[in-house]
């Protein structure tokens with residue numbers, strides 16, 4: 001884009017642009033990105049974001065591992081991913097430049113704060129020679145100037161100390177970015193005034209920095225690579241919109257789900273990245289009948305949620321891989337006692353502590369198989385922040401209608417990413433009020449007598465004369481008494497498995513393309529965006545490729561097997577070593593091939609397209625062959 | 640909020656039709672009877688009573704109580720019970736746990752249910768052994784306990800459950816033993832206490848740790864070896880029929896307890912302490928009194944209520960919700976929004 005901006009007159013604006021802000025974690029990059037996102041949304045562009053920050057809270061300043069970045073892809077067309085390669089990189093220090101340079105598109109624009117390119121910072125970023133002084137940046141357009149000094153100058157009238165003055169750098173940079181993309185400054189000024197309500201001089205200084213950055217754009221436009229670029233609004237369904245992150249969407253979806261079930265919500269959590277955001281959101285929504293409980297550990301969090309469900313509320317717990325592992329035994333208890341429960345797993349890189357702030361989809365096996373005994377549990381997955389809202393409601397529906405724990409899989413990428421969201425009208429939601437047993441359901445009380453869906457009655461302790469005992473020991477059919485008899489265990493195991501298998505899930509739809517054909521790319525979770533885009537691009541090139549996105553991981557949609565078998569080839573991209581691929585092979589005997597990635601980064605569209613290209617040998621009207629897969633994933637004899 | 644004493648029941652009303660499966664002669668039977676005898680005296684309502692347990696011989700308890708019951712998983716009963724209590728603060732909750740369940744695998748949850756002060760009665764059946772798993776040494780086993788996992792005797796130092804409870808912030812600590820006729824009184828005091836009430840109940844596992852408590856629990860000479868505490872009464876022990884002959888006094892120089900000769904007549908001059916159940920410091924000393932040189936302190940060792948967790952949660956929820964409207968439509972559309980009008984939008988592809 002930058003090259004284009006320099007060389008060609010601005011009559012043909014691109015339909016999308018990718019910008020990445022990178023700097024020290026202390027530079028406020030996430031805040032800058034967040035506010036730029038809001039201004040982008042308000043300008044009516046579609047967008048997707050990718051915040052990428054270090055695991056350390058206050059990593060030593062200027063270091064490579066302390067770099068925090070925020071990428072946004074926005075456009076006048078539908079945006080499905082945060083974008084592969086940035087067109088613009090804003091590097092607030094040498095480390096930020098070094099870590100992010102490789103990602104930048106050739107010919108892209110780099111904006112550099114030379115004020116931070118001191119000997120000390122260059123050393124910390126392990127640069128022997130300043131990249132500004134050799135020709136290592138020749139591939140790109142470089143706009144290097146002393147943002148630090150310009151900021152200090154701009155905020156001088158407000159009498160801040162040097163440190164506080166320099167803190168306004170990110171607003172200066174944001175001002176420049178707003179100028180570049182022809183954005184209003186008003187909403188940002190309002191936001192700053194509100195944020196620094198009690199420190200008006202800080203608010204004023206930040207606004208001055210913002211304005212100075214904006215004014216700099218006007219002047220610099222006259223020469224050099226900087227050009228103003230207007231991206232038109234996207235065509236969108238009419239209605240009210242806002243931006244939403246996955247963590248917010250899940251919280252709101254859970255609140256909506258509890259309301260639709262007409263139940264108070266009990267949320268048990270224990271802090272863990274990236275799941276904590278859900279606890280934080282819900283802690284502020286008490287007016288919706290929400291109780292949040294920060295437990296002593298993940299086991300206590302799920303156990304308290306089970307206790308609350310037992311007592312008649314909607315128990316919910318949330319964690320990430322390591323915490324989900326701790327909850328395993330208690331999930332079995334919820335399965336055995338057949339109590340509703342929603343377990344949200346915001347997946348991150350594993351195993352063990354793994355990559356706390358990076359994304360992965362590697363807990364699918366854990367969700368499917370990670371418990372002792374035959375312990376079936378419905379599993380739903382979210383594919384985007386907006387989708388997470390609906391999926392959370394779906395999880396509440398299944399849990400309360402079928403008296404079962406439900407696992408909701410989301411991931412670190414979805415949790416933190418933001419996208420525009422058309423605000424739904426709650427009146428359009430279908431309620432699913434929970435029912436409680438208030439009188440004996442037979443001659444004697446039968447706590448395990450099942451309804452047509454296979455669900456047992458929900459009986460609140462405190463209900464007059466329905467005293468009974470439940471627990472983790474095998475239950476007798478109907479009566480729920482302790483029963484170790486062989487036939488009984490067989491019958492109850494079958495009942496539990498069948499109940500879950502018979503959970504009603506919608507038929508599988510095709511996201512792009514049609515049933516039958518040469519290749520289908522099957523995804524679940526947050527790979528939706530890159531697959532969607534890559535399949536669209538490949539289809540535009542004439543390739544016979546379709547996209548299926550599976551939301552209901554367990555039970556799988558009834559028609560999925562036939563659908564998959566209608567294609568010659570099945571490719572399953574995943575941010576793990578091929579877990580869903582194995583499930584599909586197991587369930588449908590299809591020759592599903594994996595495309596795997598476990599770098600902690602989402603798939604790029606190019607990676608997906610290359611995988612599709614390989615199948616077609618890059619020739620659109622080629623007959624196509626066998627799906628080729630990346631080298632790392634098939635067992636070879638040398639390994 | 641334990642329900643006010645109203646209900647007319649008899650012991651029989653609290654028995655289930657389930658066959659009790661403890662070993663014949665197990666101390667658990669006596670505790671079950673004591674509880675079933677106590678509840679009618681409290682006027683408790685079976686429909687509003689809930690027994691929650693972990694895993695162990697002791698944790699089978701709920702199956703034998705004609706109340707609501709939840710036999711959960713090993714060590715986690717305090718967490719489950721916390722959720723139950725928060726969801727329905729009106730329920731009268733009794734927690735049943737063992738020395739392994741409550742202090743080994745579930746020690747963390749035990750600490751937190753006590754420090755949070757969730758209103759319930761917590762009965763820890765201490766048999767100083769893992770009964771259900773066939774007799775391994777437990778965190779309360781005395782040093783030298785021979786067991787399948789410690790064939791030549793255990794060598795780790797045992798935990799003192801009441802000291803643990805007090806250290807964790809419990810506001811009620813009581814002690815009794817399975818066959819003691821005083822156990823119902825301790826249970827009643829625990830029930831009357833608003834908050835987490837911790838009761839250690841020494842329980843005889845006749846199969847794997849037979850009669851380990853006989854040193855103080857055996858009826859013969861019990862007066863010399865048991866100090867039953869009563870609020871406001873002097874700490875006297877010895878033969879009660881003979882008007883006692885010993886008492887517990889405080890050595891003010893070393894801040895330790897000592898046994899002094901004293902009777903019902905002269906205890907004041909002898910410096911015998913009067914039990915003040917709100918005195919946390921003395922409670923600590925009583926709990927830590929080494930058995931042998933001292934008698935075993937039993938009864939209500941400490942009782943000093945403080946606001947409960949569930950009350951605090953309810954208050955916080957009300958405070959947090961105050962002045963806010965539970966309007967889902969408004970919540971969904973919160974923050975900076977924009978409207979796309981029907982005719983707007985400039986598609987480029």
Ligand SMILES: Cc1ncc(C[n+]2csc(CCOP(=O)(O)OP(=O)(O)O)c2C)c(N)n1
Pocket residue numbers: 329694695696697698713736737738739740741764766768769770771772777
């Ligand atoms: C997670 C887990 N680990 C181990 C066990 C096996 N287990 C059952 S009961 C128990 C110990 C019980 O000891 P205690 O709590 O003292 O109860 P008691 O049987 O003595 O009454 C153990 C280790 C289990 N059920 N679950």
Ligand code: SF4
Pocket residue numbers: 660661662664665666667696697766770771843844845846847
């Ligand atoms: S093993 Fe011990 S504690 Fe368990 S039932 Fe038998 S006697 Fe009682």
Ligand SMILES: [Mg+2]
Pocket residue numbers: 695737738739764765766767768769770777
């Ligand atoms: Mg024991």
